[in-house]
Amino acid sequence: MKPIQVGLLGIGTVGSGVFNVLQRNQEEISRRAGCGIQITMVADLDVARAQSVVGEGVQVVSDARAIIANPDIDIVVELIGGYGIAKALVLEAIAAGKHVVTANKALLAVHGTEIFAAASAKGVMVAFEAAVAGGIPIIKALREGLTANRIQWLAGIINGTTNFILSEMRDKGLDFDVVLKEAQRLGYAEADPTFDIEGVDAAHKATLMSAIAFGIPVQFDKAYVEGITKLGAADIKYAEQLGYRIKLLGISKRTDKGIELRVHPALVPAKRLIANVEGAMNAVVVHGDAVGTTLYYGKGAGSEPTASAVIADLVDIARLHTADPHHRVPHLAFQSHTLDAAMDSLPVLPMSEVVTSYYLRLRVADQAGVLAKVTGILAGAGISIDAMLQREADEVGGEGSTQTDLIILTHDTREGTMNDAIAQMQQLPTVLASITRIRKEELN
DSSP, X not given: OOOEEXXXXXXXXXXXXXXXXXXXXXXXXXXXXXXOEEEEEEEOSOHHHHHHHHOTTSEEESOHHHHHHOTTOOEEEEOOOSSSHHHHHHHHHHHTTOEEEEOOHHHHHHHHHHHHHHHHHHTOOEEOGGGSSTTSOHHHIIIIITTTSOEEEEEEEOOHHHHHHHHHHHHHOOOHHHHHHHHHHHTSSOSSOHHHHTTHHHHHHHHXXXXXXXXXXXXXXXXXXXXXXTOOHHHHHHHXXXXXXXXXXXXXXXXXXXXXXXXXXXXEETTSGGGGOOTTEEEEEEEETTTEEEEEEEEOSSHHXXXXXXXXXXXXXXXXXXXXXXXXXXXXXXOTHHHHHHHHHSOBXXXXXXXXXXXXXXXXXXXXXXXXXXXXHHHHTTOOEEEEEEOOHHHHHOTTOOEEEEEEEEOOEEHHHHHHHHHHHHTSTTBOSOOEEEEEOOOO
């Protein structure tokens, strides 16, 4: 069989990793694919640098559209990123009858429905294993390995930057701002880390996993997104004392009312495997009715881990590109005609309707009757207390302090109900600062 010819749009960190791994493991990859896979064209604005990476045997151009227009190119790999030119190029490649491989989670989370529809109409594949959790084959697990299961829920640490920051805060007892600067110095965080620390990157990935797990269209605009910028070292310390660790989780659950899709910090029991995922590593837990709970762990970013996922997609396309399009694995695991029906039967729930349990930290006046008023408000709202921790005033504010921290863990309650209770507690004159609320996920 003649080799599959690949055009690479962008040859930065991931692109160079794809080229190097493909060259290094060419024989192994060809045996698995049943044919050779060759990068024959690369588009990059810095032509000289790109040529130095790929050598003289590969044509380098500055215009990505030259790759799309080349009739010999079978697969276009998009590694540019973002929503703008990347979207235009992907749709143009599809219109030209090219298969597409992309690591662009932002593009697919926001415009995936349009892109997958275009690909289905043209009979080509869009593969995106590298878009979620780097080198971990979580997309393939959800689309194929767990296809017998009715997925109940999934939860993932799917942003290495925030997990590194939270690990450092816990290990060293430092506040967020201090650790963020260190993460930037070490290269774990971008100069503008907003997408990572505000949870947007994780929400892009959670949106894609949710669509595959539950057979719904990608609906990033309906995801609840909350980052880690408001977390303090005190909360991480108190969580530890209560037997929990705080992680930024991307969570999606099937409920009787619809699908939960949310990203936020959460207390996770320290005994759970995912609670012990440290540094810049990623992990995803998936619970299916037949298989039970499964865990997928590995590097979520980096040149060669991400290249591993890109090349796996290239091999899949090489194996399947001659097959009848109707008998390939659907882009979002479920046949496309079922997705529109799922919009009505499985709505994405607003955050106010989500049911979970909570960690609350209240800075209160150290005087009689405060605890009774707080617990009275919770009882009046029908919120049951699971555990409580009250610090000595001297521990919180130093000798002679007149204020203390009250930490409460609750049982499950509806988010809207908790919002109302927090608003009432915040009005108490003995509550001296904004109440900290962190959701708690048992993941059992």
